[in-house]
Amino acid sequence: MLFKVAEPTELMTFLLQKLPQKSRNNIKTLLRDRQVWVDNQPVTQFNYLLKPQQQVAIKHDKSTPPQLPRGLPILFEDSHLIVVNKPAGLLSMATDREKQQTAYSQLSSYVKQQNPQSKIFIVHRLDRDTSGIMVFAKSENAKKLLQECWNADTKERVYVALTEGVAKNLAGTIASYLYESKAFIVYSSQNPQHGQKAITHYETLQTNQRHALLRVRLQTGRKNQVRVHLQDLGTPIVGDKKYGATTNPIGRLGLHALVLGFLHPITNEALRFETQIPASFLALF
Secondary structure, eight states, rough: OOOOOOOOHHHHHHHHHHHHHHHHHHHHHHHHHOOOEEETEOOOTTEEOOOOOOOEEOOOSOOOOOOOOOTEEEEOSSSSSSEEEOOTOBBOOOSSSSSBBHHHHHHHHHHHOTTOOOOOOOOOOOTTTTTTEEEEESSSHHHHHHHHHHHEEEEEEEEEEEEOOOOOEEEEEEEEEEOOOOTSSSSEOOOTTEEEEEEEEEEEHHHHHHHOEEEEEEEOTTTTTHHHHHHHHHBBBBBGGTTTTTOOOTSSSSSEEEEEEEEEETTOOOEEEOOOOHHHHHTTT
């Protein structure tokens, strides 16, 4: 069965109208078993927002769920986006030295199980040793829309950082201009002629004699912004030798992308994702 969408509506409402013989539970079963497809992609969310001209198909055969990427939890997926919780130590995308063990390659294999023609597109990156929330697009158009409006449409970007030492002020704002050297090191300056303006807000969650746990909110999103600004504060992130750290008590960089809130590039829906603070961060307090 194939239906064409005439006006914006939620998928459940649409299916109840088109399939009057089916109950709400019947339709939830169809969704669960991946028998509802929108524009040739299986959809399992009952509140998925349909747009005019889209096509909704009901398939008789149950779809075999694709094997999920190992160690890369998927927080959200629809026909346009995938949001994941990237572990520390995993590259966002390939480098000259590593091409296979990346978040990009794992998600690319995952979507090709559903459709060999499917592709994944990088929207933004996290450093290899930073964990937390990352967004990937499933189409060139979704990627383009997200990147064009990333700063305007990203409503919330929050990290947690584990630092060496405790800042004199337990909460505050750091503002400077960041620029990158040819050696790929980002420097901070108060000279407006040197780089792009970066603004970071922070508050202290926990402290002890050696460390602090900070909640860091980005007003701008520059490369290495949190790492450089916490070095400016005199409290570099643990494990961050590149930006002044001398200790590594948790065996990784003490930085995690905790919260991400943004507008969906296609549906304009407000999306917000929040993960847990890594247990290794909390174990020091």
